[in-house]
Every structure is written in structure tokens, then in C-alpha cells.
Amino acid sequence: MKPQNLNRAIVGASLLGILISTYALNVEMSIQAKPDYKAFCDITEKISCSKVLNSEYAKGFGLLPNESPLKIPNCIYGIIFYCLSIFLSTFDQLQVVRIQLLLSLCTIPMCVYLAYLLAFVLHDFCVVCVSTYIINALLTVLTFKKMKALSTKQKPC
Template identity: 80%
Template sequence: MKPKILDRAIVGASLLGILISTYALNVEMAIQAKPEYKAFCDIAEYLSCSKVLSSEFAKGFGLLPNESALKIPNCIYGIIFYCLCIFLSSFDKLNVIRALFGLALCTIPMCLYLAYLLAFVLHDFCVVCVSTYIINGVLTFLIYKKMKVLSAKKTC
């Protein structure tokens, strides 16, 4: 695959991630304003993104103390990550793409942790959340492919 095709795929997946994360932020803010708010992603009792996005785990990954300045909605971290993917993927420098791959790899254990919380602690299925997990996996794969293409180019 050519680097430019991979760039487009990375940008496309990142834009989708930004859209989904922005929707999640909108749901979180709407719930804070009106606790009875019903989101489009609330399909059934156990298919409710509102329940998940209003839980204690929706900010700071449920790991940070309440007084921490970093205890912001997880979807904001997602938006920042996806913007970084778009920006850094525009470089065809192997070291930059390796750093981006390292960053993308860090999302995998976080997604697994959040999926665990989703299934075994909150006993829910959040379509929005699972969508971001899939996007993060796809981005990690695409960035890996770009890194391999640039590595092969460098050895030629």
C-alpha cells in the first residue's frame, strides 16, 4: 500500500473518531444539563450510552482523583488523540510515525480496560464506546502499515 493511501485511511478513521467522540461529549454535556436526557444511542436498558457516559468512569478513565485537573471526559482525550493522528500522519518521517504508532499502541490497553468496565462493572453495551475501540484498533493497524512501508522505503 502507498503511504498516501494509508494517510487518507488514517485521516478518514481519525475524522470518524472525532465525530463519534464529539457526539459522546455532547451526550455527556446534555446529561449534566438535563439528567432525564435520552440520547439516540440509548437503544435498550442494557444498550445505553447515557448510562456509561454519565458513570464515574467517563472522566479521567475512572482512575484519576476528583480534584485532578486531568479528570476530563474521556472523549476529550479521544478527540486529542484523533487530532494528533491526523497531524502526525501527514509526516513521512519514520521516527514520527514510530512515535505515532507508540501512541496508538497505548490506546489498546486503555480500550481493553474500558471494555472490561463496560461489560463487567457497568453491565452495559455502549455503541459509541465500542465504535471508538474499533476505530482505535483500525488506526493502530493503519499506522503500523505506514510504519512498515516507510521502513521498507528507507532500506531501499
């Protein structure tokens, strides 16, 4: 695949990530404003994004102390990551793509950690959360392919 097509795929996946993360933020804020709020992603008692987005793990990944200024909703971190991914995809320079790949790779352990919390601590299935895990994995693969395409292109014949 050409770097230009990979850029389009990265931007598309990142835009989808922004939309899903923005929806999650809306659900989280709606729950805080109105505790009896029922989100579209609340399908059953065991398939509920509201339960997850209202949990102690929904801010600062459940790792930061309450007084930390970085203890903000996880979806905001997602929105920042996806915007950064779009910005970095505008560069077709190998060094920039390596940085983008490093950032994408950093999301994988966080997704595994959050998936563990989702399944074994909260005993829930959050469609919104799992969607972002899939998007993060896809962005990692697409960025890796872009790096390979650029490194092949830059090698002398």
C-alpha cells in the same frame, strides 16, 4: 498500500473518531444539563451510552482523583488523540510514524480496560464506546502498515 493511501485512511478514521467522540461529549453534557435526556444511542436499558457516559468512569478513565485537573471527560482525550493522529499522519518520516504507532498502541490497553468496565462493571453495551475501540484498533493497524511501508521504502536495494 502506499503511504499516501494509508495517510488518507488514517485521517478518515481519525475524523470518524472525532465525530463519535464529539457526539459522546454532547451526550455527556446534555445529561448533566438535563438528567432526563434521552440520547439516540440509548437503544435499550442494557444498550445505553447515557448510562456509561454518566458513570464515574466517564471522566479521567475512572482512575484520577476528583480534584485532579486532568479528570476531564474521556471523549476529550479521544478528540485530542484523533487530532494528534491527523497531525502526525502528515509526516512521512519513519521516526514520526514510530511515535504515532506508540501513541496508537497506548490506546489498546485503555480500550481493553474500558471494555472490561463496560461489560463486567457497568453491565452495559455502549455503541459509541465500542465504535471508538474499533477505530483505535484500526488506527493502530494502519499506522503499523505505514511504518512497514516507509521502512521498506527507505531500505537500500
